[in-house]
Amino acid sequence: MQTNFSIHQLADPHVAEAEAILRKCVHCGFCTATCPTFALLGDELDSPRGRIYLIKDMLENDRPADARTVKHIDRCLSCLSCMTTCPSGVHYMHLVDHARVHIEKTYRRPLGDRLVRGMLAAVLPDPGRFRLALRGARLARPLAGLVGSLGGPFRRLGAMLELAPARIPARSKMTAPGQFPAEAEAGRKGRVALLTGCAQPVLAPGINAAAIRLLTRAGVEVVLPEGEGCCGALVHHLGKEEPALEAARRNVDAWMREIEGEGLDAILVTASGCGTTIKDYGFMLRLDPAYAEKAERVSALARDVTEYLTTLELPAPAAPVGLTVAYHSACSMQHGQKITREPKDLLAAAGFALRDIPEGHLCCGSAGTYNILQPELARRLRDRKIANIETTQPDLIATGNIGCMTQIGGGTELPIVHTVELLDWAHGGPVPETLARHRPAAE
Structure with a gap:
Protein backbone atom coordinates (compact mmCIF):
# COMPACT_ATOMS: atom_id res chain seq x y z
CA MET A 1 0.00 0.00 0.00
CA GLN A 2 1.37 3.40 -0.98
CA THR A 3 1.51 5.96 1.82
CA ASN A 4 2.09 9.71 1.89
CA PHE A 5 3.18 10.59 5.41
CA SER A 6 5.33 13.67 5.84
CA ILE A 7 8.83 13.61 7.33
CA HIS A 8 7.42 15.51 10.31
CA GLN A 9 4.73 12.86 10.85
CA LEU A 10 7.23 10.01 10.60
CA ALA A 11 9.30 11.59 13.35
CA ASP A 12 6.62 10.21 15.70
CA PRO A 13 7.66 6.55 16.31
CA HIS A 14 4.03 5.49 16.68
CA VAL A 15 3.15 6.94 13.28
CA ALA A 16 6.31 5.46 11.76
CA GLU A 17 5.30 2.02 13.05
CA ALA A 18 1.78 2.43 11.65
CA GLU A 19 3.19 3.50 8.28
CA ALA A 20 5.43 0.42 8.11
CA ILE A 21 2.42 -1.80 8.80
CA LEU A 22 0.27 -0.05 6.20
CA ARG A 23 2.93 -0.50 3.53
CA LYS A 24 2.76 -4.27 3.91
CA CYS A 25 -0.92 -4.43 2.92
CA VAL A 26 -1.39 -5.49 -0.73
CA HIS A 27 -5.21 -5.07 -0.83
CA CYS A 28 -5.67 -8.83 -1.48
CA GLY A 29 -8.80 -9.12 0.65
CA PHE A 30 -7.97 -12.54 2.09
CA CYS A 31 -8.76 -11.05 5.51
CA THR A 32 -12.39 -10.43 4.56
CA ALA A 33 -12.99 -14.17 4.27
CA THR A 34 -12.22 -14.79 7.96
CA CYS A 35 -13.40 -11.54 9.60
CA PRO A 36 -16.39 -12.15 11.91
CA THR A 37 -17.93 -8.70 11.51
CA PHE A 38 -17.66 -8.83 7.72
CA ALA A 39 -19.26 -12.29 7.82
CA LEU A 40 -22.19 -10.81 9.75
CA LEU A 41 -22.56 -7.40 8.11
CA GLY A 42 -21.06 -7.72 4.61
CA ASP A 43 -19.79 -4.14 4.77
CA GLU A 44 -16.26 -3.58 3.43
CA LEU A 45 -15.67 -0.99 6.16
CA ASP A 46 -16.38 -3.70 8.72
CA SER A 47 -13.54 -5.82 7.37
CA PRO A 48 -9.82 -5.47 8.20
CA ARG A 49 -9.11 -4.11 4.73
CA GLY A 50 -11.80 -1.47 5.06
CA ARG A 51 -10.64 -0.48 8.52
CA ILE A 52 -7.06 -0.22 7.26
CA TYR A 53 -8.21 2.31 4.67
CA LEU A 54 -10.05 4.31 7.35
CA ILE A 55 -7.01 4.27 9.66
CA LYS A 56 -4.66 5.25 6.83
CA ASP A 57 -6.86 8.20 5.86
CA MET A 58 -7.17 9.37 9.48
CA LEU A 59 -3.46 9.13 10.29
CA GLU A 60 -2.10 10.28 6.95
CA ASN A 61 -4.19 13.44 7.01
CA ASP A 62 -3.36 13.96 10.70
CA ARG A 63 -6.99 14.58 11.50
CA PRO A 64 -9.16 13.84 14.52
CA ALA A 65 -11.28 10.71 14.34
CA ASP A 66 -14.82 11.20 13.06
CA ALA A 67 -18.02 9.34 13.95
CA ARG A 68 -17.89 7.14 10.83
CA THR A 69 -14.36 5.95 11.50
CA VAL A 70 -15.08 5.38 15.18
CA LYS A 71 -18.16 3.28 14.41
CA HIS A 72 -16.24 0.83 12.23
CA ILE A 73 -13.14 0.66 14.43
CA ASP A 74 -15.35 0.08 17.49
CA ARG A 75 -16.97 -2.86 15.70
CA CYS A 76 -13.58 -4.58 15.37
CA LEU A 77 -13.26 -7.45 17.87
CA SER A 78 -9.44 -7.50 17.73
CA CYS A 79 -9.87 -11.25 17.25
CA LEU A 80 -6.81 -11.15 14.93
CA SER A 81 -8.22 -13.80 12.60
CA CYS A 82 -7.07 -11.49 9.81
CA MET A 83 -3.45 -11.84 10.97
CA THR A 84 -3.68 -15.63 10.69
CA THR A 85 -5.05 -15.29 7.16
CA CYS A 86 -2.87 -12.43 5.85
CA PRO A 87 -0.20 -13.65 3.39
CA SER A 88 1.75 -10.38 3.66
CA GLY A 89 2.37 -10.29 7.41
CA VAL A 90 0.32 -7.15 8.12
CA HIS A 91 0.47 -6.64 11.91
CA TYR A 92 -3.12 -5.49 12.21
CA MET A 93 -3.09 -5.75 16.03
CA HIS A 94 -0.55 -2.97 16.47
CA LEU A 95 -2.24 -0.85 13.80
CA VAL A 96 -5.74 -1.01 15.30
CA ASP A 97 -4.34 -0.51 18.81
CA HIS A 98 -2.68 2.71 17.64
CA ALA A 99 -5.92 3.80 15.93
CA ARG A 100 -7.82 3.30 19.19
CA VAL A 101 -5.34 5.46 21.08
CA HIS A 102 -5.72 8.15 18.40
CA ILE A 103 -9.52 7.93 18.72
CA GLU A 104 -9.33 8.22 22.49
CA LYS A 105 -7.19 11.35 22.21
CA THR A 106 -9.04 13.13 19.38
CA TYR A 107 -12.70 12.10 19.47
CA ARG A 108 -15.28 13.15 22.04
CA ARG A 109 -17.77 10.35 22.40
CA PRO A 110 -21.42 10.88 23.43
CA LEU A 111 -21.89 11.20 27.19
CA GLY A 112 -23.47 7.77 27.65
CA ASP A 113 -20.63 6.12 25.76
CA ARG A 114 -18.03 7.94 27.86
CA LEU A 115 -19.74 6.91 31.09
CA VAL A 116 -19.95 3.21 30.15
CA ARG A 117 -16.37 3.02 28.92
CA GLY A 118 -15.11 4.93 31.94
CA MET A 119 -16.97 2.60 34.29
CA LEU A 120 -15.55 -0.49 32.57
CA ALA A 121 -12.02 0.91 32.79
CA ALA A 122 -12.44 1.70 36.49
CA VAL A 123 -14.20 -1.50 37.60
CA LEU A 124 -13.04 -4.51 35.58
CA PRO A 125 -9.28 -4.30 36.25
CA ASP A 126 -9.85 -4.05 40.01
CA PRO A 127 -10.97 -7.35 41.63
CA GLY A 128 -12.48 -5.63 44.67
CA ARG A 129 -14.60 -3.22 42.63
CA PHE A 130 -15.50 -5.97 40.18
CA ARG A 131 -16.73 -8.28 42.92
CA LEU A 132 -18.84 -5.48 44.41
CA ALA A 133 -20.28 -4.62 40.97
CA LEU A 134 -21.17 -8.27 40.36
CA ARG A 135 -23.09 -8.45 43.62
CA GLY A 136 -25.21 -5.50 42.53
CA ALA A 137 -25.61 -6.85 39.01
CA ARG A 138 -26.73 -10.25 40.31
CA LEU A 139 -29.58 -8.63 42.19
CA ALA A 140 -30.63 -6.56 39.15
CA ARG A 141 -30.19 -9.40 36.62
CA PRO A 142 -33.95 -10.16 36.33
CA LEU A 143 -34.35 -6.63 34.93
CA ALA A 144 -31.72 -7.08 32.20
CA GLY A 145 -34.23 -7.38 29.34
CA LEU A 146 -36.24 -4.37 30.48
CA VAL A 147 -33.14 -2.22 30.96
CA GLY A 148 -31.72 -3.20 27.58
CA SER A 149 -35.00 -2.38 25.81
CA LEU A 150 -34.65 1.27 26.84
CA GLY A 151 -31.98 1.70 24.14
CA GLY A 152 -28.96 4.00 24.07
CA PRO A 153 -26.44 3.35 26.83
CA PHE A 154 -29.08 1.24 28.62
CA ARG A 155 -28.69 -1.56 26.07
CA ARG A 156 -25.10 -1.88 27.25
CA LEU A 157 -26.18 -1.86 30.85
CA GLY A 158 -28.66 -4.60 30.00
CA ALA A 159 -25.84 -6.60 28.38
CA MET A 160 -23.76 -6.24 31.54
CA LEU A 161 -26.63 -7.52 33.67
CA GLU A 162 -27.15 -10.52 31.37
CA LEU A 163 -23.48 -11.45 31.69
CA ALA A 164 -23.54 -11.31 35.49
CA PRO A 165 -23.13 -14.83 36.94
CA ALA A 166 -25.95 -16.41 38.93
CA ARG A 167 -23.48 -17.05 41.74
CA ILE A 168 -20.17 -15.48 42.73
CA PRO A 169 -17.55 -17.97 43.94
CA ALA A 170 -16.02 -17.50 47.38
CA ARG A 171 -12.59 -15.92 47.57
CA SER A 172 -9.76 -18.41 47.17
CA THR A 310 3.66 -29.88 27.21
CA THR A 311 7.28 -29.60 28.42
CA LEU A 312 6.53 -31.55 31.62
CA GLU A 313 6.07 -35.21 32.40
CA LEU A 314 2.61 -35.12 33.90
CA PRO A 315 1.38 -37.78 36.34
CA ALA A 316 -0.34 -40.67 34.58
CA PRO A 317 -4.09 -40.08 34.08
CA ALA A 318 -5.94 -41.32 37.14
CA ALA A 319 -8.54 -43.17 35.06
CA PRO A 320 -9.93 -43.10 31.50
CA VAL A 321 -12.28 -40.16 31.27
CA GLY A 322 -14.11 -40.95 28.01
CA LEU A 323 -16.00 -37.67 27.76
CA THR A 324 -16.52 -36.03 24.38
CA VAL A 325 -15.13 -32.49 24.48
CA ALA A 326 -15.73 -29.70 21.97
CA TYR A 327 -12.56 -27.64 22.16
CA HIS A 328 -13.13 -23.92 21.56
CA SER A 329 -9.86 -22.22 20.69
CA ALA A 330 -10.08 -18.62 21.90
CA CYS A 331 -9.09 -16.03 19.29
CA SER A 332 -6.32 -14.78 21.56
CA MET A 333 -5.01 -18.35 21.70
CA GLN A 334 -5.13 -19.40 18.05
CA HIS A 335 -4.69 -16.01 16.35
CA GLY A 336 -2.97 -13.90 18.99
CA GLN A 337 -0.48 -16.47 20.28
CA LYS A 338 -0.62 -19.05 17.44
CA ILE A 339 -1.22 -21.88 19.93
CA THR A 340 -3.33 -24.55 18.25
CA ARG A 341 -2.10 -28.06 19.01
CA GLU A 342 -0.91 -27.98 22.64
CA PRO A 343 -4.28 -27.78 24.44
CA LYS A 344 -5.84 -30.46 22.25
CA ASP A 345 -2.84 -32.78 22.52
CA LEU A 346 -2.89 -32.52 26.31
CA LEU A 347 -6.64 -33.20 26.51
CA ALA A 348 -6.40 -36.17 24.15
CA ALA A 349 -3.47 -37.63 26.12
CA ALA A 350 -5.52 -37.26 29.30
CA GLY A 351 -8.30 -39.47 27.90
CA PHE A 352 -10.82 -37.00 26.47
CA ALA A 353 -12.36 -37.50 23.02
CA LEU A 354 -11.82 -34.21 21.14
CA ARG A 355 -14.18 -32.65 18.62
CA ASP A 356 -13.20 -29.74 16.37
CA ILE A 357 -15.85 -27.04 16.05
CA PRO A 358 -17.03 -25.93 12.58
CA GLU A 359 -16.01 -22.32 11.82
CA GLY A 360 -13.58 -22.60 14.70
CA HIS A 361 -11.68 -19.54 13.48
CA LEU A 362 -14.64 -17.24 14.15
CA CYS A 363 -14.87 -15.30 17.42
CA CYS A 364 -17.54 -16.13 20.02
CA GLY A 365 -18.17 -12.40 20.55
CA SER A 366 -16.58 -11.99 23.96
CA ALA A 367 -13.42 -10.06 23.02
CA GLY A 368 -12.77 -8.34 26.35
CA THR A 369 -15.50 -5.74 26.74
CA TYR A 370 -16.94 -6.20 23.22
CA ASN A 371 -19.94 -8.19 24.46
CA ILE A 372 -20.88 -5.15 26.55
CA LEU A 373 -20.02 -2.38 24.09
CA GLN A 374 -21.41 -4.16 21.00
CA PRO A 375 -24.07 -6.44 22.50
CA GLU A 376 -26.10 -7.10 19.34
CA LEU A 377 -23.14 -8.24 17.25
CA ALA A 378 -21.68 -10.17 20.19
CA ARG A 379 -24.94 -12.05 20.70
CA ARG A 380 -25.15 -13.00 17.02
CA LEU A 381 -21.59 -14.32 17.13
CA ARG A 382 -22.28 -16.22 20.35
CA ASP A 383 -25.39 -17.88 18.93
CA ARG A 384 -23.51 -18.83 15.76
CA LYS A 385 -20.68 -20.29 17.84
CA ILE A 386 -23.03 -22.30 20.06
CA ALA A 387 -24.93 -23.66 17.03
CA ASN A 388 -21.62 -24.88 15.60
CA ILE A 389 -20.57 -26.40 18.93
CA GLU A 390 -23.84 -28.27 19.33
CA THR A 391 -23.44 -29.95 15.93
CA THR A 392 -20.53 -31.93 17.44
CA GLN A 393 -22.83 -33.35 20.16
CA PRO A 394 -20.26 -33.00 22.97
CA ASP A 395 -20.62 -33.77 26.66
CA LEU A 396 -18.93 -30.47 27.51
CA ILE A 397 -16.94 -27.55 26.09
CA ALA A 398 -13.32 -26.77 26.92
CA THR A 399 -11.51 -23.50 26.35
CA GLY A 400 -8.58 -21.51 27.71
CA ASN A 401 -10.05 -18.04 28.25
CA ILE A 402 -12.41 -16.79 30.96
CA GLY A 403 -14.07 -14.29 28.60
CA CYS A 404 -15.09 -17.08 26.21
CA MET A 405 -16.33 -19.18 29.12
CA THR A 406 -18.59 -16.36 30.29
CA GLN A 407 -19.82 -15.52 26.80
CA ILE A 408 -20.56 -19.03 25.55
CA GLY A 409 -21.80 -20.24 28.93
CA GLY A 410 -24.54 -17.61 28.86
CA GLY A 411 -26.22 -19.22 25.85
CA THR A 412 -26.00 -22.99 26.30
CA GLU A 413 -26.85 -25.68 28.83
CA LEU A 414 -23.62 -27.53 28.02
CA PRO A 415 -21.04 -27.20 30.80
CA ILE A 416 -18.00 -25.14 29.78
CA VAL A 417 -14.74 -25.81 31.62
CA HIS A 418 -11.23 -24.39 31.43
CA THR A 419 -8.71 -26.73 29.79
CA VAL A 420 -6.44 -26.77 32.85
CA GLU A 421 -9.33 -27.77 35.14
CA LEU A 422 -9.98 -30.81 32.97
CA LEU A 423 -6.28 -31.69 32.93
CA ASP A 424 -6.02 -31.36 36.71
CA TRP A 425 -9.05 -33.64 37.12
CA ALA A 426 -7.73 -36.25 34.68
CA HIS A 427 -4.33 -36.28 36.38
CA GLY A 428 -5.56 -36.81 39.91
CA GLY A 429 -7.31 -33.57 40.92
CA PRO A 430 -10.95 -33.00 41.93
CA VAL A 431 -13.89 -32.87 39.56
CA PRO A 432 -14.16 -29.28 38.21
CA GLU A 433 -16.85 -27.37 40.07
CA THR A 434 -18.81 -26.67 36.88
CA LEU A 435 -19.04 -30.39 36.15
CA ALA A 436 -19.84 -31.23 39.76
CA ARG A 437 -22.87 -28.94 39.48
CA HIS A 438 -23.78 -30.46 36.10
CA ARG A 439 -24.50 -34.03 37.18
CA PRO A 440 -24.84 -35.84 33.80
CA ALA A 441 -21.37 -34.73 32.60
CA ALA A 442 -19.79 -35.46 35.97
CA GLU A 443 -21.18 -38.99 35.92
Missing part, protein backbone atom coordinates in the same frame (compact mmCIF):
# COMPACT_ATOMS: atom_id res chain seq x y z
CA LYS A 173 -6.53 -18.53 49.16
CA MET A 174 -4.87 -19.47 45.88
CA THR A 175 -5.32 -15.94 44.54
CA ALA A 176 -3.31 -14.24 47.30
CA PRO A 177 0.43 -13.59 46.88
CA GLY A 178 2.50 -16.53 48.04
CA GLN A 179 4.44 -19.64 47.05
CA PHE A 180 3.30 -23.19 46.43
CA PRO A 181 6.19 -25.69 46.66
CA ALA A 182 6.62 -28.66 44.37
CA GLU A 183 5.42 -31.92 45.88
CA ALA A 184 8.26 -33.83 47.51
CA GLU A 185 7.70 -37.05 45.58
CA ALA A 186 8.11 -35.33 42.23
CA GLY A 187 11.07 -33.18 43.31
CA ARG A 188 11.46 -29.60 42.13
CA LYS A 189 11.78 -29.48 38.34
CA GLY A 190 11.07 -25.81 37.79
CA ARG A 191 9.82 -22.53 39.21
CA VAL A 192 7.17 -20.36 37.59
CA ALA A 193 5.10 -17.27 38.28
CA LEU A 194 1.37 -17.58 37.64
CA LEU A 195 -0.65 -14.51 36.67
CA THR A 196 -3.55 -13.96 39.05
CA GLY A 197 -5.12 -11.21 36.95
CA CYS A 198 -8.30 -9.27 37.63
CA ALA A 199 -11.62 -10.70 36.40
CA GLN A 200 -10.75 -14.40 36.47
CA PRO A 201 -10.00 -14.73 40.22
CA VAL A 202 -13.43 -13.22 40.90
CA LEU A 203 -15.41 -15.19 38.31
CA ALA A 204 -13.57 -18.52 38.44
CA PRO A 205 -10.82 -18.83 41.08
CA GLY A 206 -10.87 -22.60 40.55
CA ILE A 207 -8.96 -22.18 37.27
CA ASN A 208 -5.71 -21.04 38.85
CA ALA A 209 -6.25 -23.40 41.77
CA ALA A 210 -6.35 -26.28 39.27
CA ALA A 211 -3.21 -24.99 37.54
CA ILE A 212 -1.34 -24.79 40.86
CA ARG A 213 -2.36 -28.32 41.89
CA LEU A 214 -1.36 -29.78 38.53
CA LEU A 215 1.96 -27.94 38.37
CA THR A 216 3.04 -28.74 41.91
CA ARG A 217 2.17 -32.44 41.43
CA ALA A 218 4.41 -32.35 38.35
CA GLY A 219 7.30 -30.93 40.40
CA VAL A 220 7.00 -27.23 39.64
CA GLU A 221 7.09 -24.55 42.32
CA VAL A 222 4.49 -21.82 41.70
CA VAL A 223 4.74 -18.25 42.94
CA LEU A 224 2.04 -15.57 42.92
CA PRO A 225 4.18 -12.42 43.14
CA GLU A 226 3.40 -9.48 45.40
CA GLY A 227 2.34 -6.41 43.42
CA GLU A 228 1.17 -8.17 40.26
CA GLY A 229 -2.32 -7.33 38.93
CA CYS A 230 -4.39 -6.78 35.79
CA CYS A 231 -2.35 -7.29 32.62
CA GLY A 232 -3.74 -4.07 31.11
CA ALA A 233 -5.53 -5.68 28.16
CA LEU A 234 -8.97 -4.34 29.06
CA VAL A 235 -7.96 -0.68 29.10
CA HIS A 236 -5.47 -1.20 26.26
CA HIS A 237 -8.29 -2.21 23.90
CA LEU A 238 -10.35 0.77 25.05
CA GLY A 239 -7.58 3.03 23.71
CA LYS A 240 -6.53 4.14 27.18
CA GLU A 241 -2.79 4.01 26.59
CA GLU A 242 -1.31 5.29 29.83
CA PRO A 243 -3.32 3.07 32.22
CA ALA A 244 -2.40 0.07 30.05
CA LEU A 245 1.30 0.94 30.19
CA GLU A 246 1.15 1.50 33.94
CA ALA A 247 -0.36 -1.96 34.39
CA ALA A 248 2.42 -3.41 32.25
CA ARG A 249 5.12 -1.60 34.23
CA ARG A 250 3.66 -2.79 37.55
CA ASN A 251 3.67 -6.40 36.40
CA VAL A 252 7.15 -6.14 34.90
CA ASP A 253 8.41 -4.85 38.27
CA ALA A 254 6.71 -7.70 40.16
CA TRP A 255 8.07 -10.41 37.87
CA MET A 256 11.56 -8.91 37.62
CA ARG A 257 11.86 -9.15 41.41
CA GLU A 258 11.28 -12.89 41.07
CA ILE A 259 13.52 -13.26 38.01
CA GLU A 260 16.40 -11.50 39.75
CA GLY A 261 15.66 -13.25 43.05
CA GLU A 262 15.08 -17.00 43.04
CA GLY A 263 14.61 -17.02 39.26
CA LEU A 264 11.75 -18.05 36.98
CA ASP A 265 11.58 -20.62 34.22
CA ALA A 266 8.38 -19.10 32.87
CA ILE A 267 5.55 -16.66 33.55
CA LEU A 268 2.36 -18.66 33.09
CA VAL A 269 -1.04 -17.34 32.09
CA THR A 270 -4.36 -19.19 32.24
CA ALA A 271 -6.36 -16.50 30.40
CA SER A 272 -5.26 -16.41 26.78
CA GLY A 273 -6.42 -12.80 26.31
CA CYS A 274 -3.96 -11.76 29.01
CA GLY A 275 -1.26 -13.95 27.51
CA THR A 276 -1.46 -12.17 24.15
CA THR A 277 -0.97 -8.81 25.87
CA ILE A 278 1.87 -9.91 28.17
CA LYS A 279 3.73 -11.40 25.23
CA ASP A 280 3.44 -7.94 23.66
CA TYR A 281 4.86 -6.02 26.66
CA GLY A 282 8.21 -5.74 24.88
CA PHE A 283 6.53 -3.84 22.04
CA MET A 284 4.24 -1.79 24.27
CA LEU A 285 7.16 -0.52 26.40
CA ARG A 286 9.78 -0.34 23.65
CA LEU A 287 9.98 3.47 23.89
CA ASP A 288 10.38 3.53 27.68
CA PRO A 289 14.14 3.47 28.38
CA ALA A 290 13.58 2.35 31.98
CA TYR A 291 11.45 -0.64 30.98
CA ALA A 292 12.19 -1.63 27.37
CA GLU A 293 14.80 -4.29 28.18
CA LYS A 294 12.97 -5.62 31.24
CA ALA A 295 9.70 -5.86 29.31
CA GLU A 296 11.44 -7.87 26.59
CA ARG A 297 12.70 -10.33 29.21
CA VAL A 298 9.21 -10.69 30.67
CA SER A 299 7.59 -11.21 27.26
CA ALA A 300 10.20 -13.83 26.39
CA LEU A 301 9.25 -15.81 29.52
CA ALA A 302 5.47 -15.54 29.07
CA ARG A 303 3.71 -18.82 28.25
CA ASP A 304 0.17 -20.04 28.13
CA VAL A 305 -0.18 -22.73 30.78
CA THR A 306 -0.72 -25.41 28.10
CA GLU A 307 2.52 -24.41 26.34
CA TYR A 308 4.43 -25.06 29.54
CA LEU A 309 2.57 -28.24 30.47
